[in-house]
Amino acid sequence: MNRHSLLAAALLLAASPAAAQTIAITGGTVYPVSGPAIRGGTVLIQNGRITAVGAGIAIPAGAQRIDATGKWVTPGLFESSTTMGLVEVDAVRETNDYEIRDVAPGSGDQVAAAFSVADGLNPRSMVIPVSRIAGVTTAVSRPSGGLIAGQAVAIDLAGSRMEDMLIGGPVAMFASIAENSRDAGGGARGGQSMRLREVLEDARAWARSRQAFERGETRDFSVSRLDLEALQPVLAGRLPLAVEAHRASDIQTVLRIGREYGLKLVIVGGTEAWMVASDLAQARVPVLVKVLNNLPGSFESLGATYENAARLRRAGVQVAITSGETFKAYNIRQEAGNAVAYGLPWDEALRAITLAPAQIFGVSDRYGSLEAGKVADVVVWDGDPLELLTRVSHVIIRGREVPLVSRETQLRDRYRQLDDGRAYRP
Amino acid sequence: MAGGGPLPGYLLHPFPLCRPPSSAPGEGAAYTVFPPHLPGRVDGAYNGASSTIFRDGRIPAAILSMHQEPNPMNRAPYALVLVAAAACSQGQARPASRPATPAPPPSAATRPAANPFPSTYRPFASTPTLIRGGTVLTAAGQAIPNGQVLIVDGKIAAVGATVTAPAGVTVVDATGRYVTPGVIDDHSHLGVYASPGVQAHSDGNEATSPNTAEVWAEHSVWPQDPGFVRALEGGVTTMQILPGSANLFGGRSVVLKNVPSRTVQGMKFPGAPYGLKMACGENPKRVYGQRGGPSTRMGEMAADRQSWIRATAYRERWERWDRDHTGNPPERDLELETLVGVLRGEILVHNHCYRADEMAQMIDMSHEFGYRIRSFHHGVEAYKVRDLLARDSISGSLWADWWGFKMEALDFTRANLALVHEAGVRAIVHSDDPTGIQKLNQEAAKAMEAGREIGIDVPDSVAIRWLTANPAWALGIDRWVGTLEPGKNADVVIWSGNPFSVYTRADQVYIDGALMFDRMNPNRRPRTDFEVGLFPAEAAR
Numbered sequence: 001m002n003r004h005s006l007l008a009a010a011l012l013l014a015a016s017p018a019a020a021q022t023i024a025i026t027g028g029t030v031y032p033v034s035g036p037a038i039r040g041g042t043v044l045i046q047n048g049r050i051t052a053v054g055a056g057i058a059i060p061a062g063a064q065r066i067d068a069t070g071k072w073v074t075p076g077l078f079e080s081s082t083t084m085g086l087v088e089v090d091a092v093r094e095t096n097d098y099e100i101r102d103v104a105p106g107s108g109d110q111v112a113a114a115f116s117v118a119d120g121l122n123p124r125s126m127v128i129p130v131s132r133i134a135g136v137t138t139a140v141s142r143p144s145g146g147l148i149a150g151q152a153v154a155i156d157l158a159g160s161r162m163e164d165m166l167i168g169g170p171v172a173m174f175a176s177i178a179e180n181s182r183d184a185g186g187g188a189r190g191g192q193s194m195r196l197r198e199v200l201e202d203a204r205a206w207a208r209s210r211q212a213f214e215r216g217e218t219r220d221f222s223v224s225r226l227d228l229e230a231l232q233p234v235l236a237g238r239l240p241l242a243v244e245a246h247r248a249s250d251i252q253t254v255l256r257i258g259r260e261y262g263l264k265l266v267i268v269g270g271t272e273a274w275m276v277a278s279d280l281a282q283a284r285v286p287v288l289v290k291v292l293n294n295l296p297g298s299f300e301s302l303g304a305t306y307e308n309a310a311r312l313r314r315a316g317v318q319v320a321i322t323s324g325e326t327f328k329a330y331n332i333r334q335e336a337g338n339a340v341a342y343g344l345p346w347d348e349a350l351r352a353i354t355l356a357p358a359q360i361f362g363v364s365d366r367y368g369s370l371e372a373g374k375v376a377d378v379v380v381w382d383g384d385p386l387e388l389l390t391r392v393s394h395v396i397i398r399g400r401e402v403p404l405v406s407r408e409t410q411l412r413d414r415y416r417q418l419d420d421g422r423a424y425r426p
Numbered sequence: 427m428a429g430g431g432p433l434p435g436y437l438l439h440p441f442p443l444c445r446p447p448s449s450a451p452g453e454g455a456a457y458t459v460f461p462p463h464l465p466g467r468v469d470g471a472y473n474g475a476s477s478t479i480f481r482d483g484r485i486p487a488a489i490l491s492m493h494q495e496p497n498p499m500n501r502a503p504y505a506l507v508l509v510a511a512a513a514c515s516q517g518q519a520r521p522a523s524r525p526a527t528p529a530p531p532p533s534a535a536t537r538p539a540a541n542p543f544p545s546t547y548r549p550f551a552s553t554p555t556l557i558r559g560g561t562v563l564t565a566a567g568q569a570i571p572n573g574q575v576l577i578v579d580g581k582i583a584a585v586g587a588t589v590t591a592p593a594g595v596t597v598v599d600a601t602g603r604y605v606t607p608g609v610i611d612d613h614s615h616l617g618v619y620a621s622p623g624v625q626a627h628s629d630g631n632e633a634t635s636p637n638t639a640e641v642w643a644e645h646s647v648w649p650q651d652p653g654f655v656r657a658l659e660g661g662v663t664t665m666q667i668l669p670g671s672a673n674l675f676g677g678r679s680v681v682l683k684n685v686p687s688r689t690v691q692g693m694k695f696p697g698a699p700y701g702l703k704m705a706c707g708e709n710p711k712r713v714y715g716q717r718g719g720p721s722t723r724m725g726e727m728a729a730d731r732q733s734w735i736r737a738t739a740y741r742e743r744w745e746r747w748d749r750d751h752t753g754n755p756p757e758r759d760l761e762l763e764t765l766v767g768v769l770r771g772e773i774l775v776h777n778h779c780y781r782a783d784e785m786a787q788m789i790d791m792s793h794e795f796g797y798r799i800r801s802f803h804h805g806v807e808a809y810k811v812r813d814l815l816a817r818d819s820i821s822g823s824l825w826a827d828w829w830g831f832k833m834e835a836l837d838f839t840r841a842n843l844a845l846v847h848e849a850g851v852r853a854i855v856h857s858d859d860p861t862g863i864q865k866l867n868q869e870a871a872k873a874m875e876a877g878r879e880i881g882i883d884v885p886d887s888v889a890i891r892w893l894t895a896n897p898a899w900a901l902g903i904d905r906w907v908g909t910l911e912p913g914k915n916a917d918v919v920i921w922s923g924n925p926f927s928v929y930t931r932a933d934q935v936y937i938d939g940a941l942m943f944d945r946m947n948p949n950r951r952p953r954t955d956f957e958v959g960l961f962p963a964e965a966a967r
């Protein structure tokens with residue numbers, strides 16, 4: 001792997017203003033994901049970027065060294081469907097910023113395409129550190145609810161300003177063709193797809209007649225001007241439409257509509273995706289899979305199986321594994337580990353929580369693997385990262401080491417001793 | 427009451443003989459969700475409208491769920507008279523402590539029936555089996571590499587490095603694998619919130635009154651819930667099915683053996699005592715706040731105490747009548763019969779409670795009325811009052827890491843189980859979830875890791891107790907299950923590797939010595955009625 005240890009000085013675009021630091025992680029087994037494991041490898045980080053990966057790399061004087069001997073080094077984990085940064089306590093509605101009323105059940109037009117979660121992101125959310133210190137460095141934070149929930153962003157899980165966390169613009173428009181969005185279709189599946197087509201037709205027609213629209217010379221459109229505008233990159237096939245769908249036939253409906261409008265699709269959930277794996281492979285549509293999902297919990301998920309991810313991969317479908325969690329997003333590695341237990345090769349499982357989601361959401365030029373030039377999101381583990389008894393040793397986000405502290409560890413330490421029987425120590 | 431309170435009545439009562447049971451086959455189901463769309467969860471609360479389960483957070487008020495318990499009874503096929511008799515005694519709604527009386531034989535309508543819904547469970551056919559070569563975690567403290575477990579007549583006959591096996595015994599090679607007791611979940615809603623989670627299956631919360639101590643979970647359990655089979659595939663041999671947490675008094679639980687059955691009676695664990703589901707905190711006041719109350723925590727405590735006062739008076743009325751036989755016997759009251767069962771120590775209290783301060787209040791209330799709390803469930807803040815739990819011998823039925831779904835679940839730490847364990851409390855990993863129940867071994871592993879981070883190193887041989895021996899104790903069935911010790915029921919799991927590895931799966935699961943699940947043998951993989959013919963064109967799943 002020596003020859004992979006390119007120096008990429010030209011790519012040293014500062015990812016974060018305060019990341020002017022050189023870190024050398026040495027001695028560990030490096031799992032770049034983009035290539036084979038490197039025993040005794042080094043990961044060199046300068047100014048927020050990875051500048052070299054390989055064995056026998058020269059370490060600049062003054063570099064901070066992290067001795068990873070006996071440890072495993074991987075890219076930071078990438079959770080692809082969460083509301084991190086958009087909620088503090090789920091049942092405390094005032095802290096919820098992932099769903100707007102337009103798409104709440106029984107109200108509004110169920111379309112919130114213009115709604116971006118970005119301005120609602122709270123970099124100081126107490127929820128973020130809990131998963132960050134468990135190795136989750138990157139997330140797609142997404143809106144929820146209705147037929148079209150709105151625009152999701154990819155974020156690095158460190159920073160004090162939203163701009164410091166964001167990875168470019170919106171990475172996907174989230175939508176749902178599932179039982180949870182039946183309100184949008186008048187209560188029937190055919191109604192859902194009718195409504196989705198209506199909205200897409202409106203967006204297409206509006207784009208052709210903007211001036212007339214501004215003069216008030218067009219017919220009425222079924223959604224707001226802002227929504228119509230927000231849908232243009234989706235219609236252009238530039239912004240992925242990430243559609244939650246579970247029943248095999250619903251997934252096929254989404255594929256059908258995608259073909260009709262030339263959409264770039266992602267299937268979210270896809271409980272029965274394995275049953276239509278060849279359709280997905282043919283259409284080159286990836287799936288975000290929640291692995292621990294094997295109950296026929298509804299009539300749209302009768303085919304639920306722990307082997308979903310493995311079967312999809314065998315059919316050639318791109319798969320990212322998601323915890324689907326916000327408070328417990330750290331369980332993404334447990335999800336990936338279980339995918340291995342149910343047939344997915346280990347390398348594929350690691351890829352499904354690193355490089356695969358980065359590719360699906362269009363940020364793999366900077367994220368998802370340990371390669372020179374990529375943003376330095378790196379985790380050092382004391383063992384197999386998919387194993388439950390493995391502990392995080394170091395977390396580096398945008399080239400800076402993150403202290404392994406969260407509100408959860410602080411409470412733990414506060415109550416480590418109950419010295420005098422009083423409630424808590426000052 | 428520091429650890430010295432009266433023993434539960436079911437341990438003291440003489441054992442009346444009881445009827446031999448008949449048997450029946452059956453199974454169950456559960457619900458599932460895809461989480462990304464909705465992060466919220468509510469313990470036992472299920473939102474049937476979208477494919478989402480709220481575990482304990484946002485509960486659509488109309489659809490709350492709670493817990494209940496089962497009523498196991500007869501275990502006829504067992505040779506041990508003591509066991510059989512003990513089992514019977516526990517199924518009785520109001521046994522012993524009342525002297526046999528020559529009074530006019532009361533009819534069922536006037537006098538509580540001893541055991542109106544008796545267990546009809548009988549073990550499935552088994553052959554003498556020797557499991558050898560694997561690492562045996564007995565849950566009684568031992569880890570035996572290359573150990574042997576001998577099963578005869580549905581019981582553990584011997585455990586050790588080598589045991590003497592009879593000729594003709596079936597030998598199972600467990601080399602490279604692990605052998606443990608069957609997994610026990612003391613907090614499940616399988617059957618009462620069955621899969622598919624449609625509104626028609628929402629049978630876990632009788633959310634019509636803050637006190638529904640009169641309802642029994644077994645009357646809601648659907649034995650065809652596919653979740654039962656999924657749990658079996660995860661090594662679960664016994665579970666307590668609870669009513670939900672919408673009510674202060676949710677009703678009675680039922681302890682079930684995880685076997686196929688047409689009826690819930692065919693699953694009831696013979697001899698297991700009933701439990702009473704209680705709840706404090708956010709759920710009841712959210713559900714009843716706009717419906718006549720209680721609308722505050724202080725209102726909840728007042729309503730609880732008033733119920734215990736009525737129960738105390740009811741018990742006295744019966745005791746007086748049993749003594750004097752003057753006039754008519756007191757009128758039967760199903761709600762108060764259950765509460766009196768608690769006061770007599772015959773019914774075990776399983777108390778849903780998150781916050782430390784509320785657990786302390788519940789403990790004081792138990793002292794005021796003279797009952798014991800067997801286990802706090804969820805107990806996200808149990809670590810803050812682990813000394814109080816230890817003092818009263820209250821177990822902690824906890825998650826490894828659930829949090830954030832509501833205010834009272836905010837102060838979690840992943841070290842909760844380890845801290846509680848270290849303080850001498852019986853720590854239990856519970857699921858409250860049809861998916862979580864399948865991976866309780868993994869939940870334990872996560873909690874072990876969190877403990878190691880702060881120097882609490884719980885070895886495999888001890889951590890296995892979190893999902894076996896300790897829940898067995900919480901359910902009052904530890905005489906029969908929970909460890910691999912001679913004389914115990916042969917509820918055994920053979921794992922493909924160390925059960926605390928994410929890559930490990932249950933290979934074989936035995937219940938009372940009978941092979942109920944074998945991953946390698948499709949004929950030993952039960953399927954519920956619900957799952958028959960779901961995919962005419964997709965035969966192979």
